[in-house]
Amino acid sequence: MLTRPDKLKLHTLLGNYANVIALKDGRVKSDLVEWDFPDYPVPNRGFKPMVREHKFDCGELAIVTYLQAREYGLPYVLLPATVVGRGQLHTVAYNSERGTMKPSDLNGKKFGVRSYTQTTGIWVRGILAESYGVDWSKVEITTMEDPHVAQYKDPPFVKRAPETKQLPQMLIDGEVDAALIGDKFPDPRFKTLVPDAEAANKDWALKHGGVPVNHMVIVREKIAKEHPEVVEEIFRLLKAARDLDTNAPKGALDPYRFGVEANREALERVIDYSLKQQMITKQVKVDDLFNDLTRKLV
Numbered sequence: 001m002l003t004r005p006d007k008l009k010l011h012t013l014l015g016n017y018a019n020v021i022a023l024k025d026g027r028v029k030s031d032l033v034e035w036d037f038p039d040y041p042v043p044n045r046g047f048k049p050m051v052r053e054h055k056f057d058c059g060e061l062a063i064v065t066y067l068q069a070r071e072y073g074l075p076y077v078l079l080p081a082t083v084v085g086r087g088q089l090h091t092v093a094y095n096s097e098r099g100t101m102k103p104s105d106l107n108g109k110k111f112g113v114r115s116y117t118q119t120t121g122i123w124v125r126g127i128l129a130e131s132y133g134v135d136w137s138k139v140e141i142t143t144m145e146d147p148h149v150a151q152y153k154d155p156p157f158v159k160r161a162p163e164t165k166q167l168p169q170m171l172i173d174g175e176v177d178a179a180l181i182g183d184k185f186p187d188p189r190f191k192t193l194v195p196d197a198e199a200a201n202k203d204w205a206l207k208h209g210g211v212p213v214n215h216m217v218i219v220r221e222k223i224a225k226e227h228p229e230v231v232e233e234i235f236r237l238l239k240a241a242r243d244l245d246t247n248a249p250k251g252a253l254d255p256y257r258f259g260v261e262a263n264r265e266a267l268e269r270v271i272d273y274s275l276k277q278q279m280i281t282k283q284v285k286v287d288d289l290f291n292d293l294t295r296k297l298v
Contacts, residue, residue: 008223008230009034013050013059015043017095019248022260023241032233043215047148050218057223058234060084060215063270064129067280068149070289076218080263080297081238084215085255086183087201088123093181093190101178102266103132103193110140112167112179116158117147117279119182120268123212126273127204134265136277142176154244155278202253209265211255216263218263229294235297259298260290 012035014020022028024037040046047062047181049055051069056238060083066074068080094101106128110137142159144167154160161170168186171179174260178193194200205211215237242248242256249255257263258266274280287295 002116007032007034008227009036010057010223010230010234011036011038011055013038013040013043013056013061014083015040015060019242019245020238021241022232022244027244028237028240030233030237032230033237051148052150054220055188056221061218062148062215063164063213063267064117064119064122064274064279065148066216066218066248066289067271067284068117068147068152070148070280070284071280074218075221075272077221077224077291077294079219079235079238079294080217080230080258080260081217081235081292082213082255082257082263083238085211085213085257087198087205088120088127088212089194089200089204090192090197091120091130091180091182092124092178092193092197093171093185094178094190094193095174095187096191097172097189098174098177100191101193102195103128103134106134106178106193107138109177110142110278111256112142112144112170112176114144114167114180114293115147116141116154116192117212118180120272120276122178122273122279123214125277128194131204133223135136142170144197151253152279154158157226163172208269209253210257210262211266213257213263213270222289224293231293232297235294260286261298262293286288 010033047065050059050061051065051074066078125136131138142161144161158204165181170176219231219234239258264286271284275283
């Protein structure tokens, strides 16, 4: 909504990341945009309201959630601005108390993940299949919650754990053999399924056009049509905040890439993974994810 004739107030979902904090704390200023940041300590809890209720004017969204919601007419446009990107392989754990495991040992075993449609999970399954010999048709997948997009239904081979279960405890108890646990493991018995996972992440990024994309920014379609200058300003502000994060790696290891070309290879790959894993029903070209305005932003 308009707060002054020259400023647009945007209800915005955005985490407190080092690459955006200068925008949120006011160091990066705007004459066109005023921000309204609701309290979402964990931004992914805002993804369901974003795609189901269209609650926000602007914000971050997991790229696979965007690809899925786009098929159902999500009234938002995508900006080529990555606010969360990372290597993925360090997030998968096994319980070393039950013996050692390597990725190919997953074949014939059980794997746990928060949601089948979780973007990190799509990346992990794709990379492990391509580079580590995992045949996911031979792995039993158990999830803990439903997808963000209401219209999407998990494939029939995906199992749902009882609501009383917690994924780390299931890994401890041997109910799953490996699981996507996240950046930090809560138990010293948990070890990365991929040995030296951080080095493997870097190697993968260098060979495949960059760090995998997790969250990009979307803007309400109505705002993009009526105020294209605001969309350009949002992109400028995000980029300026990113540039103030001097600790972020650069080049192929840069997790916060801006512009279509800088993100093209990662987007092509996550589209391919999403199609193969039944997240989306149709192939889509990277250029078609953007409109005439956002496609030109660099």
